[in-house]
Amino acid sequence: xxxxxxxxxxxxxxxxxxxxxxxxxxxxxxxxxxxxxxxxxxxxxxxxxxxxxxxxxxxxxxxxxxxxxxxxxxxxxxxxxxxxxxxxxxxxxxxxxxxxxxxxxxxxxxxxxxxxxxxxxxxxxxxxxxxxxxxxxxxxxxxxxxxxxxxxxxxxxxxxxxxxxxxxxxxxxxxxxxxxxxxxxxxxxxxxxxxxxxxxxxxxxxxxxxxxxxxxxxxxxxxxxxxxxxxxxxxxxxxxxxxxxxxxxxxxxxxxxxxxxxxxxxxxxxxxxxxxxxxxxxxxxxxxxxxxxxxxxxxxxxxxxxxxxxx
Amino acid sequence: xxxxxxxxxxxxxxxxxxxxxxxxxxxxxxxxxxxxxxxxxxxxxxxxxxxxxxxxxxxxxxxxxxxxxxxxxxxxxxxxxxxxxxxxxxxxxxxxxxxxxxxxxxxxxxxxxxxxxxxxxxxxxxxxxxxxxxxxxxxxxxxxxxxxxxxxxxxxxxxxxxxxxxxxxxxxxxxxxxxxxxxxxxxxxxxxxxxxxxxxxxxxxxxxxxxxxxxxxxxxxxxxxxxxxxxxxxxxxxxxxxxxxxxxxxxxxxxxxxxxxxxxxxxxxxxxxxxxxxxxxxxxxxxxxxxxxxxxxxxxxxxxxxxxxxx
Amino acid sequence: xxxxxxxxxxxxxxxxxxxxxxxxxxxxxxxxxxxxxxxxxxxxxxxxxxxxxxxxxxxxxxxxxxxxxxxxxxxxxxxxxxxxxxxxxxxxxxxxxxxxxxxxxxxxxxxxxxxxxxxxxxxxxxxxxxxxxxxxxxxxxxxxxxxxxxxxxxxxxxxxxxxxxxxxxxxxxxxxxxxxxxxxxxxxxxxxxxxxxxxxxxxxxxxxxxxxxxxxxxxxxxxxxxxxxxxxxxxxxxxxxxxxxxxxxxxxxxxxxxxxxxxxxxxxxxxxxxxxxxxxxxxxxxxxxxxxxxxxxxxxxxxxxxxxxxx
Numbered sequence: 001x002x003x004x005x006x007x008x009x010x011x012x013x014x015x016x017x018x019x020x021x022x023x024x025x026x027x028x029x030x031x032x033x034x035x036x037x038x039x040x041x042x043x044x045x046x047x048x049x050x051x052x053x054x055x056x057x058x059x060x061x062x063x064x065x066x067x068x069x070x071x072x073x074x075x076x077x078x079x080x081x082x083x084x085x086x087x088x089x090x091x092x093x094x095x096x097x098x099x100x101x102x103x104x105x106x107x108x109x110x111x112x113x114x115x116x117x118x119x120x121x122x123x124x125x126x127x128x129x130x131x132x133x134x135x136x137x138x139x140x141x142x143x144x145x146x147x148x149x150x151x152x153x154x155x156x157x158x159x160x161x162x163x164x165x166x167x168x169x170x171x172x173x174x175x176x177x178x179x180x181x182x183x184x185x186x187x188x189x190x191x192x193x194x195x196x197x198x199x200x201x202x203x204x205x206x207x208x209x210x211x212x213x214x215x216x217x218x219x220x221x222x223x224x225x226x227x228x229x230x231x232x233x234x235x236x237x238x239x240x241x242x243x244x245x246x247x248x249x250x251x252x253x254x255x256x257x258x259x260x261x262x263x264x265x266x267x268x269x270x271x272x273x274x275x276x277x278x279x280x281x282x283x284x285x286x287x288x289x290x291x292x293x294x295x296x297x298x299x300x301x302x303x304x305x306x307x308x309x310x311x
Numbered sequence: 312x313x314x315x316x317x318x319x320x321x322x323x324x325x326x327x328x329x330x331x332x333x334x335x336x337x338x339x340x341x342x343x344x345x346x347x348x349x350x351x352x353x354x355x356x357x358x359x360x361x362x363x364x365x366x367x368x369x370x371x372x373x374x375x376x377x378x379x380x381x382x383x384x385x386x387x388x389x390x391x392x393x394x395x396x397x398x399x400x401x402x403x404x405x406x407x408x409x410x411x412x413x414x415x416x417x418x419x420x421x422x423x424x425x426x427x428x429x430x431x432x433x434x435x436x437x438x439x440x441x442x443x444x445x446x447x448x449x450x451x452x453x454x455x456x457x458x459x460x461x462x463x464x465x466x467x468x469x470x471x472x473x474x475x476x477x478x479x480x481x482x483x484x485x486x487x488x489x490x491x492x493x494x495x496x497x498x499x500x501x502x503x504x505x506x507x508x509x510x511x512x513x514x515x516x517x518x519x520x521x522x523x524x525x526x527x528x529x530x531x532x533x534x535x536x537x538x539x540x541x542x543x544x545x546x547x548x549x550x551x552x553x554x555x556x557x558x559x560x561x562x563x564x565x566x567x568x569x570x571x572x573x574x575x576x577x578x579x580x581x582x583x584x585x586x587x588x589x590x591x592x593x594x595x596x597x598x599x600x601x602x603x604x605x606x607x608x609x610x611x612x613x614x615x616x617x618x619x620x621x622x
Numbered sequence: 623x624x625x626x627x628x629x630x631x632x633x634x635x636x637x638x639x640x641x642x643x644x645x646x647x648x649x650x651x652x653x654x655x656x657x658x659x660x661x662x663x664x665x666x667x668x669x670x671x672x673x674x675x676x677x678x679x680x681x682x683x684x685x686x687x688x689x690x691x692x693x694x695x696x697x698x699x700x701x702x703x704x705x706x707x708x709x710x711x712x713x714x715x716x717x718x719x720x721x722x723x724x725x726x727x728x729x730x731x732x733x734x735x736x737x738x739x740x741x742x743x744x745x746x747x748x749x750x751x752x753x754x755x756x757x758x759x760x761x762x763x764x765x766x767x768x769x770x771x772x773x774x775x776x777x778x779x780x781x782x783x784x785x786x787x788x789x790x791x792x793x794x795x796x797x798x799x800x801x802x803x804x805x806x807x808x809x810x811x812x813x814x815x816x817x818x819x820x821x822x823x824x825x826x827x828x829x830x831x832x833x834x835x836x837x838x839x840x841x842x843x844x845x846x847x848x849x850x851x852x853x854x855x856x857x858x859x860x861x862x863x864x865x866x867x868x869x870x871x872x873x874x875x876x877x878x879x880x881x882x883x884x885x886x887x888x889x890x891x892x893x894x895x896x897x898x899x900x901x902x903x904x905x906x907x908x909x910x911x912x913x914x915x916x917x918x919x920x921x922x923x924x925x926x927x928x929x930x931x932x933x
Contacts, residue, residue: 036414036415039359040360041359041360041387041415042358047662047664048661048662048664049662049663050690050693060391060395061397061410064389064391064411064414065414067389068361068387068389068414071361071387071388072387076663076664077693078686078690078693080682080686084680084682084685086682086889086890090890090892091889091890092893095889095890095891099683099889099910099913100686101910102913103658103913103914103917104658104663104914104917267397267402267410268400268401268402269402269406270401271403271406288412288413289413291414292413292414295414295415347725349670350670351669351671352670352671352672352698353669353670353698369706371706371707371708372721374706375702375722375725376725378700379698379725382698382699383670383698578708578713578721579712579718580713582714582717599721599723599724600724602721602724602725603725606726
C-alpha cells in the first residue's frame, strides 16, 4: 500500500477526502476482505480500543456491519441507541459526546438525523468520529463499499458510466456516491421523477435525467435507491406501481442494460418496486457482494482512523 | 465420545435426528458442562466465528442462555431483535438471512413465530441454522436440555414414564420433548384439559389423559408447562384457579408422585397455577438444574454444528 | 495497597462499609485508572467470569460505565433490560435472579426501583450483587466516584466542607455520598427548597440549609443534583426558573465559592437550571473527570468482589 500515511481523525464525508485518500481506504479494505474469508475471522488490530456505536436513528444493516467489523478487529464495543441515550433527558449532543470521550473511548460511530452533527463533534472531541449516516446528507461508508465493489468488478472507476436511480432528493447514498465517484473520474447520472431529482445537481457535474432509459443505457453500473413508502404518501409520486412502471428495473427495462452492467442496491430491497426479483437475484446483481464488501471497508476505515499518524 | 462424526449443518427439530445423534449431543454437552464449573468459564472453540442471534419473537432465558453459551465458546456475536431488523421495512426473511450470510456469519440462532421458517433458511443459505423456537412447532434445545437433565438424574431414558402436563396444544416444548423422548425409548404421557390436549397425539404413540392422576401416578418425570393467561381469556379453560385445582402440582397432588419423581418446568413459573412454590422449591424439583444444563447443551450444539464434518 | 483483604460478596450501600473498606476501594481504583490511560485499555482480570447487567430501570451513563469497566476487565457480559426480562411475564425477581445464578454468572449489576431489592438478592443467591441504583435509596458506585474525585483533587476527605444541592428527597446520590463522606470525616451540607430537603437528615450529622449561600460559602466541594422536571409538575417547587434563581449555580452565585471549590454533577446536566454553562464548563468543574473516574471505581469494585477472599 505504498508510502501513504493516514492522518485524518474522522470520516465525515467523502467530500472531504482526496481521490488518493479514497483509493487508500479501498486498498486497505482489500487486505481486510481476506480476514473475513479465513477460518478464524479475527485480527487483534483494535484490541484494547473502545468503539462506541451511537445510533440516534435506528439502523440494522449499517449497525450490524460496523459492529461485526469492530468485533473482527477485537475492539471493545458499547452500543447506544436513541432510546437508551441521555438525549431523551434533554442532554445536549455535545454533552453526551463529551461523556463518551471521558470514558476514554477511541472512536464514535454515529448515525444522526442532523446533517453536520458529526462535524460539530469531530471538532470538539478527541475521539475519532465516523459518520454512519446523517440525514439526507452523507453516508460515506456506504459509498466506499459501493465504489469498492465497482472497482473490484470493473478494475477501475475512471471513465465508467454510473447511473443512480430513485429518490435522489432524500438520499445520502446518492450524494456520497456522487462525491466519491466524481473524485475518481467516473461519469455520474441521476434519474428519477422531477420531484425527487433536483436539477441543481448538474452544477457539480452530474447528469440529471427524468427518463430511465437515458440514464441506464450503456451504463456500467446501475445503483437503485430504495423507494420509501412515506415519500409516496407525501405526494412525491402518485403511486408505487406508477413509480415501478417508469423507474423500476425489471425484465422489460433490462433490455437497455449491457450484459455486464452491475446492478447495485444499498438494501433493503422493495422487490417489485425499484427492482424486480428476476434482476435482484440475476447474474448482473452484486447486491450481496456489496454487503460482504461493506464489512471490509468498515474494518479498513476503523483501522486507519484508530491507528492514524499524528501530523 | 467414540467414532461418531457430526455432519448436520442445522438443528431444526429433534424430529429430524436419530436417537444416536441425540445421544451424541448429550454426550458432548456433558463435556461442556464442566467448562461452566471451572474458574475460567471459557474455551476458544468458536474463536473468530460469528454467531447471529436473530430473535423475531422476544425471549429472555433462551436468548441469554444462547448468548452466554456463545461467549463461553469465544464466538463473535451479533444480536438482532424483531424491532431492530429490516423485516419492519418490508424486507423478506430470506433477504435478511442472505444479508447475514453475506457478512460471512457462521451460524444463525433464530426464534421465529412461523413453523417452518427455519427449514426455508437452512435450505437456502450456507450458514448453520439453529432453531430457538418456531411458533408452537419446535424448540429442540429446550427438549435437549430437558432430556439431558433426565438422563443425568436417572442414568437412562429408555423405559421411563414422562408426563408432560398443561397447554400441549400451543407448546413447542411438549412436541420437541415427545419426539426426542420417543426416539430414546421413553413412555410419553400428555395431560391437560381436552381443549388443550389434542387426542391426535395418540397416533404417534403418546398416551393422552384428561385427568392429572393417571398421567403422573408412578411417573419418573413430571414436566409442567407454563399456563399463559392469554389462553384463559381465549376460553381454553374457565379460570386459572380452576386450572390449578385440576392440573396444578401442589402438596395435594404430590401424593401421586414417587419420592424420586423429577419435577421439571421450562420457566418462567406461574407460582400457584401450574406449580405450587412448595413443590417448585422442593426436593424433587430440578428446575434450576435445567437452566444450568441448557447452557451446556447449547454450547454442545453450537460446537458440533460449527465444526461439522462435511459429508 | 497493604495487607487488606476484600471479603464482601456484594456492594449494596456505602452505609454497610467501613471507612477502611471505602478507602481500599479508592486505592484499588487508582491502580485501575491507569489501565484506561494505556494504549491497550484492557486487563485479563475477569476473563472467563460472567457479569449480568440487569437494569430494571433504564440508565445510560451508569450502564455504559459498568459495561465498559467489565469489558476492560475482559469479562463475559449479558445485558438484560426491564423490557427484555421475564419480570414482564410475572416471574418473581427472585426467580429471575436464581435463573441468572443457574447460568453460573459470577456477578449481577442491578438497577431496580425498589429500595432493598438488592439486599434480598444478595442474601438468597451466591452471585455477587452490585447495586447500580435502587430508587431513592442508594447508588454506591456514584458516591465512590464522587469521593474518589474529591480525594484525587484535595488529597484528603477528612475535614472538607461538601455541599450537596438540589432534590435531596429523591436522591440516592445525595444519600450515598453523605454516608461515605461522613465515614471518612467530611462535613456534609444539604441545601434546597424545604419541600426537597427533609430536616431529619440533621439527626445523622448533616447540616441542612434552605438557603444556597450558607451551604456553599467556603465549601471545598459543591455537588449539584439534577432537577427532574417531573418534580416541578408534582408541585415540589413553583417553576424551574424560580429554582434556578434560588438554588442554581451561575456567575452570580459563584461569588460565594472559593477559587478552588470543586463543582461536581452526576449528569446529565440541565444547563441553565441547577448549573449554568459558564460554571459547568469552567475551571472549577470536574464533571467530566467524574465520568472518567467512574470507570476506574467500577473496575475496582468488580475486581474486588469477583476476587474476594472467602472468610
